[in-house]
Amino acid sequence: MWDECDWNDPRLLETYLRMPRDFQEPQAVASRLDGTGVAPAEGPLPSEIVDALRAGKPVALFFTHRLCSGCKVVEQEVIPSPAVVHAREGWTWMDVQLQDEAGRDLANRYRVDATPTLVALDRNGVEQRRVVGISTVRQFEEALGQRP
Secondary structure, eight states: OGGGSOTTOTTHHHHHOOOOTTOOOHHHHHHTOOSSSSOGGGOOOOHHHHHHHHTTOOEEEEEEOTTOHHHHHIIIIITTSHHHHHHTTTSEEEEEETTSHHHHHHHHHTTOOSSSEEEEEOTTSOEEEEEESSOOHHHHHHHHHSOO
């Protein structure tokens, strides 16, 4: 029916698209959070993340997959760079492998659907920044350099 639409109609999307049945407004989701920025119904967090948050440290989750060629580029060229190594100081860094069940669970929790992805969580466990895809040293440096 898109070809029959009036493209200047300000209600175009409301008229033809609907939200999924289980969609919840962000405010409703926020009211269910357990103080870590993640809904408790999604299962327990890995102990490394829980320990870091209890210690008041921000957490950087780097989601990869062993078959991801872009992940290899970032792992070999971006992460070892001196600027990124310096920016990682003070962060709890966690490599999350999506070929593992625990990695897939964590990816579902943080809605990661592409690799490589860096998710930066503040000291309360709330996502502050995200870098998706083959990224540059500067992108990682900016995401990690501004401590939450």
